[in-house]
Amino acid sequence: MARSSFISEGVRQYLVDLAGREPPLFEELRAETSRTRYPGMQIGFDQGRFLQLLVQLIAAERTIEVGVFTGYSSLCVAQVLPPHGRLLACDVSEEWTSIAERYWKRAGVADRIELRLGPAVQTLDRLIAGDAGGSFDFCFIDADKENYDAYYERCLMLLRPGGLMAVDNALWGGSVADAEDTRADTLAIRALNAKALADARVSASLVPIGDGVLLAYKRA
Numbered sequence: 001m002a003r004s005s006f007i008s009e010g011v012r013q014y015l016v017d018l019a020g021r022e023p024p025l026f027e028e029l030r031a032e033t034s035r036t037r038y039p040g041m042q043i044g045f046d047q048g049r050f051l052q053l054l055v056q057l058i059a060a061e062r063t064i065e066v067g068v069f070t071g072y073s074s075l076c077v078a079q080v081l082p083p084h085g086r087l088l089a090c091d092v093s094e095e096w097t098s099i100a101e102r103y104w105k106r107a108g109v110a111d112r113i114e115l116r117l118g119p120a121v122q123t124l125d126r127l128i129a130g131d132a133g134g135s136f137d138f139c140f141i142d143a144d145k146e147n148y149d150a151y152y153e154r155c156l157m158l159l160r161p162g163g164l165m166a167v168d169n170a171l172w173g174g175s176v177a178d179a180e181d182t183r184a185d186t187l188a189i190r191a192l193n194a195k196a197l198a199d200a201r202v203s204a205s206l207v208p209i210g211d212g213v214l215l216a217y218k219r220a
């Protein structure tokens with residue numbers, strides 16, 4: 001579990017002890033990712049378990065991930081899908097997703113994951129144009145922050161009523177609460193949090209796990 005700005009060190013340690021060790025393959029992927037240029041981009045074990053719980057709660061079968069990186073969160077989601085379940089995994093980077101692909105194979109979930117390389121807005125637009133609107137159960141958004149609103153709107157179209165969206169980095173290390181932080185990514189995250197919490201199309205909640213997860217349930 002990554003260090004958190006939102007809970008005390010004592011509570012963090014309690015959660016770490018309670019969660020136990022990561023399964024060996026996840027531990028190996030975390031170790032390999034820690035040797036890349038961006039070890040901090042990967043979600044923590046506690047958040048991975050949380051995503052798995054969400055997917056299981058709604059019995060999701062058709063899922064989307066925007067922002068794959070080396071594959072940790074996609075591995076979490078794919079592992080709890082039924083054998084016929086599918087994860088459409090969107091990223092721009094061949095370098096990072098080639099690591100992900102190795103772990104998907106080793107975990108025996110590669111046949112549940114379809115990688116789409118390219119800017120995710122275009123990938124999602126193609127799905128919508130191809131009549132896939134309303135056909136997905138779960139979306140996890142964890143890519144470039146300035147496109148968060150674009151991903152939110154597209155994923156909302158792609159979700160079925162009763163589907164669930166989870167958006168990572170909703171607290172952005174606490175920056176969203178610092179009015180003096182006007183960086184473009186902070187502004188984008190702050191705007192989406194406010195929009196989703198007031199959006200009549202969804203029931204939304206912001207959960208302070210990991211770097212914060214915005215949850216939006218698509219109302220019928």
Ligand SMILES: C[S@@+](CC[C@H](N)C(=O)[O-])C[C@H]1O[C@@H](n2cnc3c(N)ncnc32)[C@H](O)[C@@H]1O
Nearest residue numbers: 041042043067069072073091092119120143144
């Ligand atoms: C924070 S990382 C994702 C971490 C991943 N969810 C995990 O837990 O390991 C963000 C990813 O978004 C990808 N990304 C950035 N801009 C993108 C875009 N326009 N379209 C699709 N993917 C993009 C990056 O290549 C990177 O792999």
